[in-house]
Amino acid sequence: MGFSSFNTGYDWSRVQRYRDIATQHGGVLDFSVGSPIDPVPDSVRLALSEASTESNAHGYPATAGSRDLREAILHWFQNERGVDFTSIAADVVPTVGSKEAVALMASLLHCGDGDVIVQPRVSYPTYEIGTQLAGAKVLKVDEVSDVESWVHEPNVKAVWVNSPSNPTGEVLESAQLRSIVRAARSIGAIVLADECYARMDWRGAAKGSQLGATPCILDDEVCEGGAEGLLCLYSLSKQSNMAGYRTALIAGDAQLVAAMLRYRKQIGLIIPGPVQAAMAAGLKDVEGVRAQVERYRKRLHILAQALSDYGYDARMPQGGLYIWVRALSDDCWQDMQHLAELGIVPSPGEFYGDSRYLRFSTTASDESIATAAGRLSSNRA
Known part of the structure; x- marks a missing residue:
């Protein structure tokens, strides 16, 4: 890399x-x-304070995440997104915010010269920057859900999906995501789903006090029983105002996550121990x-x-x-x-x-x- x-x-x-x-x-x-301006939840501040005196504060934290954090992530996906990691052979690794995860994704997937990465034409600019950093080629399409616009292109190695979209707010339905997954798998490409705004679903019954969520790439209806070739990115920057804490994650295909974990250990891309405790508290604090x-x-x-x-x-x-x-x-x-x-x-x-x-x-x-x-x-x- x-x-x-x-x-x-x-x-x-x-x-x-x-x-x-x-x-x-x-x-x-x-x-x-x-950039969030509202305070973090009290639960997060308390967890950070309490963890500041624990061994994980002065010793090296686990790159893969503490046991408490990993359990919190698994329970959050199960309870809030309806995703069971065990049944779809998925795993997770925490990241130092979502931006580094996006920017390094193509490089960590060994994409390079001659490889093509698909992304929406209107999208978060770091998708393109990350592809360029890896030395790969960007292919911009009007709608990633229009699989015919990219599935026949040679050398496509990965496809960026962003739902809800930054900046447009567009949400992709389960059927659209499933079509993207099937098309990507048919050509051996990896689907990279940026779902950082998933809890901000303003459609229909999701308005008001009922907390909804947009469809997840790892939902069984979308991935059809397995996480193979799928990676989901999520962040607490907006839902818990933790942008300054740098708390995010990559979840999905266990083999891909394991390979990324090996690199992340050597690079030192590790969330500090007390922040891991704060992240776990944020995931648990649904209210x-x-x-x-x-x-x-x-x-x-x-x-x-x-x-x-x-x-x-x-x-x-x-x-x-x-x-x-x-x-x-x-x-x-x-x-x-x-x-x-x-x-x-x-x-x-x-x-x-x-x-x-x-x-x-x-x-x-x-x-x-x-x-x-x-x-x-x-x-x-």
Whole structure:
């Protein structure tokens, strides 16, 4: 495994100009970076504090995760996603946040020169960066669920799936995921499912106090009884506001996970012991997650309505915590300028593959959401 060069326009310094403009227009209401602003649950803070004096705090932690963490992950998948690791021959390894897992995935799977990795055309930019780092070729398609757009391409080694999508919020149904799995297996490709926003399901009965979940790539109905060739990524960054803790995981095909674990041990990609305890507590605290998900639901409704009133074609996403709207000018940077003059800063759609769009994150305070809604309402076209 070695690193090749990469190139990307995904550079947050390019947004600073608009924050500077917003500062001069009533203060910055920042909806660009999806960094949590709400506190972590009390259960997480208590677990971190208590673990700080345990042996796992001053000794080397287990790369594969402590017994408590592994059990918490297994129970979480069983109880919250309906996935039984034993029955599908799956295993899990914790990761130092989801971004390193995404960025290193192609390299850890030994993809390289001549190999092709499929991804959605509009998507999280680190998929492409990780493919480039491995020296492999990126193949972007409009819809990964349209398997005919990639299944006949030569040398496809892996396929990225993101549901709910960052940035669009699109959710793939079980039948769509099953079709992707079957197509990938037919050509010997691995399916990489980024499901970091799975607990933020805004469709139908999942609204309100009932905590829903979008379909999982490891669900028996999708994987048809086995995790072979499937890897699922999940994170506590948003559901428990633990982005700063760097708590995520890769679950799926036990043989693939075992191979990754061997590399991760040698590289030293290990979650600190006390943080492992905090991660386990976060997974067990279903009520804490429920409260946070409800916060995002309310913020999304308010912001989507305000953007719609202003003139954008904005609506509640199917899942996730972002609102993805087409720029009124059809140029994200031009709209960024206009919105900055209202003190509002989203992120440019160019970062995610389409410069005609904007992404608004709801990782902002209730006060910021309400203030932005007021400014949009009073300045509507």
